[in-house]
Amino acid sequence: MDSIPYGKQNITQDDIDAVVATLQSDYLTQGPKIKEFEEAFASYIGSKYAVAVSNGTAALHLCALALGVNSESRVITTPITFAASANCVRYCGGEVYFADIDPKTLTLSTDKVLELIESHPKGYFSGIILVDFAGLPVNLEIFRELADEHGLWIIEDACHAPGGYFVDSKGIKQNCGNGNYADLAIFSFHPVKHIACGEGGMITTNSKELYEKLLLLRTHGITKNPALMSQNHGDWYYEMQELGYNYRLSDINAALGLSQLTRAEAGLARRREIAKTYYQAFKNTALVSTFPTEGHAFHLYVIQTKQRFELYNFLRSKGIYAQVHYIPVHRMIYYQQLGWNEGDFPLAEQYYNDCLSLPMYPSLSDEKLNFVINTVINFLNS
Template sequence: MMKAIPYGRQSIEQEDIEAVIKTLQEDFLTQGPKVREFEELFAKYVDSKYAVAVSNATAGLHISVLTLGLKPGDRVITTPITFAASANCVKYGGGEVWFADIDPDTYLLSLESTRKLIESKPKGFFKGIIPVDFAGLPVNLQEFRELADEHRLWIIEDACHAPGGYFIDSQNKKHMCGNGQYADIGIFSFHPVKHIACGEGGMITTNNEEIYKKLLSLRTHGITKENMSENHGGWFYEMQELGFNYRLTDIQSALGITQLAKNNGGVKRRNEIAEKYKNSFQGTIKFQSLPPNTYNAHHLFVIEVDDRKELYDYLREQGIYAQIHYIPVHTLPYYKKIGYQNADLSNSEKYYTHCISLPMYPTLSDEEQEFVIEKILSFIE
């Protein structure tokens, strides 16, 4: 019998293990040189000026909204089809979350729905937008930047699904997810089912030096040694603002460095898997569309079916552990109590009734994928 096939999983090889062991034998387990090395390599990889490693992507989202000046009562727009953290970060800062609908084919935050929501309110009503590169598909941030500039809004790109993804703008320039050209800040996740596994961890990217320095401060309790003079000893530091302990360790960074080096190969393999799914399901089963001039990093491969619960149960009986991404955030009990009854989020709600994420990870074998495809097609037929 075929072994259990999850929807996603990490790939830890001998070189990853050796890198962690070597770090365990060094002087620094945290706040050491590996963190900075990882940040520099990651910034270079996504083509941003700065990168700040954090304990997880949720922490990164939290200090990012604070860095961009979120105040209690400020309103921020995001998508309902995302993990709750994309919205929760606004609540952490005392802000209000407003949801715009998704595009029914790409499953990304709809530019038209976002524009309609913004223009339904007075100027200055909203402060920012958090678009999500859902499933690894990049949002066209050039279009969102034009909208944001028109209404003086900031943008945080939630790129947790998309390291290695990119889109090509109207000037024929390639933009890696999180490169900071159109968004003020980019956020990445290093959870084990993501492309780069650190156990837990995250990275914030930006091209703005002022934002970068603020992020560094908030990551470490708001403490700095920058103002130390010859009148102070080497122990001197100042806490200039209320920050947090959101640091990543050198152990995790060592693993992140070796994982990052393999990401291009991993994304290439993910796209090979996606193409095989598409060729098998074309004309039979709906799947996420790929806009022109866009390269999907494929954290997920999502299909839509009419009898989703039955397919989900059937696949589990076959040892295929598909998953659902995501329950729309506005329907979760906490957000439901806030009240979104009047919001037009019909595309998101319809998507949720049909969506199911299939196995998608670089070490998925051809034999395993063929087994998954065979079982799905036999169920549909």
């Protein structure tokens, strides 16, 4: 049997045809596919606006810039995430504060965040970056109430959760990134994510002001919109109004993303089916196995075991390449140099010591899925 990675893109002939058609068109970048992809993705998520960018990290950086993060800013996030969720604050000169996780959801603990906020003077913090870890949506309604009470903005890092949702107190399904509770949300189109563009990212929002700011920052701070310019010398004229970046997505990547988006719901359904199969297989074992909660988008399927190191190596010996998500950010050397230490967030660190992400991607066949399950069970029984 071929090796089985923890995540994998699925490229079809339709995807290839879409990319080839763009390669044969007049535009390889800054063309019509960008707007088409943005509008289709906003419709899928349920937001008013979407801005396509070069990758998820660029999306986070632009969000921080648009919200005015600077050297006076202090921003709270989770230690269980990819480093970019915190790094975007540092790019802008801001200070990152971590709070511990809820061991049941593995996302940022509301209680720990409130405890952190109340341990500092009023107005000390600027915002919160929440992460829909593994695809489980954060309850943004609760965090919105907390944020409003303390004057904070919210960025939702929804890279793991396109198509995910939670149900609010009124019984309304709230899609990840729909902008009803977070000021801005971001997504990644890395190959192992739900929608693959090769590389790419998207920012969603319901704020016209933030949307226009993001468009400016995405392309060097330059505008050609006559309504926004201080003067106009002719059709060729443009103004650089701010120090922006080249964080554009190409039409080639957008064409692939558009094609992938047509299969997003089918891929999501398969992920949830795989998760249910894993859960049923492991629920009576010694493993802590992720429950297939309503609205979970299952970018990852995480188990927890005190024998993580041994199981990881055993799976690799059988050609199953499980992965660990994530090394807590505060334990990275860079953040330790900023004053964070091992032991600061015991719940996050205990999770890290035990966690293992099993293969999870829509094209994972039942044969390979059963092989993974049987290999894990054989290990447990040995």
